[in-house]
Amino acid sequence: MRFLFLVLLVGLSIPIWGQTTVISEWGVNPGTKITLETPQQRTQPIVVGDLLFTADISGNVTAYHRIFGYVLWKTKVEGGVDGAFSYGRSKLFVGDLKGNLYALNSRDGSESWRFKIQSEWLAPPAIYRDKVVAMSSNDEVYALSETKGSEIWHYSHRGDEKMTIRGTAGPTIYGDQVFIGFSDGNLAALRLKDGNENWVKRLKSRERFYDVDTTPVVDDGGVVAASFDGKAYSLDLFSGSIQWTFPAGAYSSPLIIENRVYLAGLDGYVYALDRQTSAVVWKSERFEGVALAPTQVGNTLVITTSSDPVLILDIKTGKTLMKENLGAGTLTPATGAPDGWFYCFSNYNNLTAFRIFDFLEKKGPETVSSPTAVIRDLGNSKYDKNHS
Numbered sequence: 001m002r003f004l005f006l007v008l009l010v011g012l013s014i015p016i017w018g019q020t021t022v023i024s025e026w027g028v029n030p031g032t033k034i035t036l037e038t039p040q041q042r043t044q045p046i047v048v049g050d051l052l053f054t055a056d057i058s059g060n061v062t063a064y065h066r067i068f069g070y071v072l073w074k075t076k077v078e079g080g081v082d083g084a085f086s087y088g089r090s091k092l093f094v095g096d097l098k099g100n101l102y103a104l105n106s107r108d109g110s111e112s113w114r115f116k117i118q119s120e121w122l123a124p125p126a127i128y129r130d131k132v133v134a135m136s137s138n139d140e141v142y143a144l145s146e147t148k149g150s151e152i153w154h155y156s157h158r159g160d161e162k163m164t165i166r167g168t169a170g171p172t173i174y175g176d177q178v179f180i181g182f183s184d185g186n187l188a189a190l191r192l193k194d195g196n197e198n199w200v201k202r203l204k205s206r207e208r209f210y211d212v213d214t215t216p217v218v219d220d221g222g223v224v225a226a227s228f229d230g231k232a233y234s235l236d237l238f239s240g241s242i243q244w245t246f247p248a249g250a251y252s253s254p255l256i257i258e259n260r261v262y263l264a265g266l267d268g269y270v271y272a273l274d275r276q277t278s279a280v281v282w283k284s285e286r287f288e289g290v291a292l293a294p295t296q297v298g299n300t301l302v303i304t305t306s307s308d309p310v311l312i313l314d315i316k317t318g319k320t321l322m323k324e325n326l327g328a329g330t331l332t333p334a335t336g337a338p339d340g341w342f343y344c345f346s347n348y349n350n351l352t353a354f355r356i357f358d359f360l361e362k363k364g365p366e367t368v369s370s371p372t373a374v375i376r377d378l379g380n381s382k383y384d385k386n387h388s
Contacts, residue, residue, distance in 0.1 A: 042083040045335045045343045055081035055094055056349055075109035077102055088127025095121020113149030123170035133171045139182050153195035157182050170215040179223050181212025187225055199240035203227050214253045224261055226250035232263055244278040252293035264291035264303055282318035293333040297342045297356055302334040304344055
């Protein structure tokens with residue numbers, strides 16, 4: 001018997017035996033006053049241990065204790081953040097709509113360096129060893145020094161795009177290659193060392209809205225990416241040759257777990273595909289709106305949607321276990337944690353924490369770090385009990 005706990009950024013409650021219980025404790029709205037013109041939320045929260053980091057369209061970057069909800073620190077960048085947010089090597093990498101890419105220290109939010117361009121940042125950078133690789137909204141790829149923010153190489157992709165979807169694919173680093181999709185329907189493999197092309201593959205199959213805005217997912221079997229043109233693809237790592245296609249595109253990235261590819265299709269279904277052949281293992285019930293990248297939380301998949309329902313699916317069968325609402329849709333995938341918590345950022349800028357708890361397997365609440373211990377580790381003796 002699964003219990004789903006809804007806590008607007010955390011509450012510790014005891015479940016009632018026998019049915020699924022949803023408990024609301026308190027909420028956080030880190031964004032601006034909501035109007036009909038408020039942009040949709042595209043920036044996925046980040047979980048690192050017991051810490052939760054968020055960035056929003058107003059430029060607020062906030063660190064919370066993810067279990068208890070205390071604000072550990074908060075800072076503000078120059079422009080709004082619309083998807084360009086990632087973590088690596090004890091830093092948060094934040095790109096804003098004014099062309100600034102920041103490296104912030106995750107301990108206190110202080111700025112380590114800043115890199116400036118003329119276009120927007122809309123996708124999370126990838127970090128590997130001494131390099132940060134990021135793509136701008138005009139299909140320019142930059143590799144920067146992780147420690148200094150200085151440019152190492154720059155790749156310019158000029159396609160023939162006509163009408164595109166707002167959004168940008170993030171790069172994926174695998175081995176010595178960088179895999180990235182572009183708004184003209186091409187997917188490229190670049191050399192991590194110098195940014196030179198290893199291969200470029202055209203995936204588009206129609207005249208417009210063919211963006212490859214999904215961050216590629218890579219394993220030893222190849223590269224899996226989905227296009228807005230209505231198809232998902234698996235390609236060879238070293239040649240770019242197409243291994244298979246599947247007739248359901250996606251707005252957000254697939255998820256690979258062992259021999260399964262999980263895809264939230266533009267056709268209103270979530271699919272589990274065989275990794276090698278793309279054969280359908282299961283297909284979910286139909287949902288409304290645009291679904292975002294699946295997130296694994298224990299034995300479930302969490303699917304957020306633009307039309308608001310958050311779907312909790314059985315990972316083995318695709319059966320819908322629960323549906324929850326954020327009060328508004330989102331264009332941000334959920335962020336999961338190993339202990340059954342997951343976090344959603346809605347278009348109303350409400351940050352919501354959920355917990356999936358298998359009461360038959362876990363006999364009591366788990367031990368978690370106290371806020372005081374986390375703050376001591378961060379070198380900060382004060383925390384904000386008002387969540388502001």
